[in-house]
Amino acid sequence: MQSKLFSLIESLTNVCIGFVISIIANLLIFPLFGFYPTLSQATNIGIIYTLISILRSYLLRRLFNLIKK
Numbered sequence: 001m002q003s004k005l006f007s008l009i010e011s012l013t014n015v016c017i018g019f020v021i022s023i024i025a026n027l028l029i030f031p032l033f034g035f036y037p038t039l040s041q042a043t044n045i046g047i048i049y050t051l052i053s054i055l056r057s058y059l060l061r062r063l064f065n066l067i068k069k
Contacts, residue, residue, distance in 0.1 A: 015050060022046040
């Protein structure tokens with residue numbers, strides 16, 4: 001079983017890596033659909049989707065903890 005600190009480090013690492021991947025994906029995929037975002041726009045879009053992902057993960061975790069009881 002991992003410590004709470006290590007769990008936090010793992011979660012933060014996962015979010016940071018996902019954030020960087022989302023920026024790169026925005027820059028590569030959006031042009032296929034005719035949208036050419038600047039680095040700033042790609043970063044802002046990445047922030048929005050990262051926050052949505054964190055919220056989704058948190059709510060699902062709370063739901064499953066509620067169901068588990």
